[in-house]
Amino acid sequence: MAQAAQKTVSDIASKARLRLWLRLLQSTRKIETELRDRLRRQFSVTLPRFDVLAALYRKSDGMLMSELSRYLMVSNGNVTGIIDRLVIDGLVVRTQRKGDRRTSIVRLTIKGVTEFQRMAEAHEGWVSELLSEFSPKDAEGLSAMLDGIQFGGKSR
Amino acid sequence: MAQAAQKTVSDIASKARLRLWLRLLQSTRKIETELRDRLRRQFSVTLPRFDVLAALYRKSDGMLMSELSRYLMVSNGNVTGIIDRLVIDGLVVRTQRKGDRRTSIVRLTIKGVTEFQRMAEAHEGWVSELLSEFSPKDAEGLSAMLDGIQFGGKSR
DNA sequence: TATGAATATTTTATGTTTGAAGTAAATGCA
DNA sequence: TGCATTTACTTCAAACATAAAATATTCATA
Numbered sequence A, B: 001m002a003q004a005a006q007k008t009v010s011d012i013a014s015k016a017r018l019r020l021w022l023r024l025l026q027s028t029r030k031i032e033t034e035l036r037d038r039l040r041r042q043f044s045v046t047l048p049r050f051d052v053l054a055a056l057y058r059k060s061d062g063m064l065m066s067e068l069s070r071y072l073m074v075s076n077g078n079v080t081g082i083i084d085r086l087v088i089d090g091l092v093v094r095t096q097r098k099g100d101r102r103t104s105i106v107r108l109t110i111k112g113v114t115e116f117q118r119m120a121e122a123h124e125g126w127v128s129e130l131l132s133e134f135s136p137k138d139a140e141g142l143s144a145m146l147d148g149i150q151f152g153g154k155s156r
Numbered sequence C: 001t002a003t004g005a006a007t008a009t010t011t012t013a014t015g016t017t018t019g020a021a022g023t024a025a026a027t028g029c030a
Numbered sequence D: 001t002g003c004a005t006t007t008a009c010t011t012c013a014a015a016c017a018t019a020a021a022a023t024a025t026t027c028a029t030a
Helices: A002-043 A047-058 A065-072 A076-088 A110-130 A136-147 B002-043 B047-058 B065-072 B076-088 B110-130 B136-147
Strands: A092-096 A104-108 B092-096 B104-108
Touching: A002 A047, A002 A110, A002 B002, A002 B110, A002 B136, A047 A065, A047 A076, A047 A092, A047 A104, A047 A110, A065 A076, A065 A104, A076 A092, A104 A110, A110 B002, A136 B002, A136 B136, B002 B047, B002 B110, B047 B065, B047 B076, B047 B092, B047 B104, B047 B110, B065 B076, B065 B104, B076 B092, B104 B110
Parallel strands: none
Antiparallel strands: A092 A104, B092 B104
């Protein structure tokens, strides 16, 4: 009897969290789709490419492939392919690093910096527009709530 | 002068929203990665397949391809491929619909229902675990805040 | 009833994306 | 030093994903 009651309480909790998860997913996809669409139309760039450029812009000293993979939370094989294509387009370079011949540092080229800056300004405006219902205060509050979802990065 | 001040205020707002967006993306990816991993390990199923099964389970009368595409917010061509593979695996069937020969209704098979139910229970538990820092009340509150991100579905 | 527009889906080309296997280099340590 | 392990990255096969073009069917309406 007590157990049946307990079960119901935790059921309610898990249903509420499931609804939250579905809403999170839906909201994120909606915004992602819109940003992808605008980036393609206005700058002929894909979202994954933009994400990589943004990460590299943030770290002007360059990043290792593995750093990019961890930061963007995508597989390492995936990063290889995206960087390969960005190199072909001349937006990114790989430079050898003496001391460890396994690794190479990936960096934006001048062209990469220039093109990213053009996109970034528009991108920030779009995000602000798409999230315009959130006041700065609400936005900060929501960010803080979401901060908790970190549950120590699995080692794999 | 007034304009410079105005600019600064809106800058602060857009930065706060940008931070929110990055946090949303990060949180969602983190949970998605974890769910994908567990679904693969425990049930040998991919996340996109699980999503399709979940949508079809919700609508036991079946769904049109275009309904699935809209509901899951993925392209129609994408749905075709996923359904093709689910049909091969015997989890889903396409049935002709008299009256409109362009469309076919997609439905779970008995096997599809059975297998999905196994997964869904585990999935709900995982989500609840991964979002355990949110009380049911917080979860509902957060869901409600995110509800606003709907900005009327573009017509395209 | 023709026939042009709209609708529903599939096909195609390209580009991610993953997970696993493979390669090469660096590290730990007996 | 020798050699197993770890680390960093690439390659590979399969699946996923998009956008655009193609196909097939239905609808609207003149």
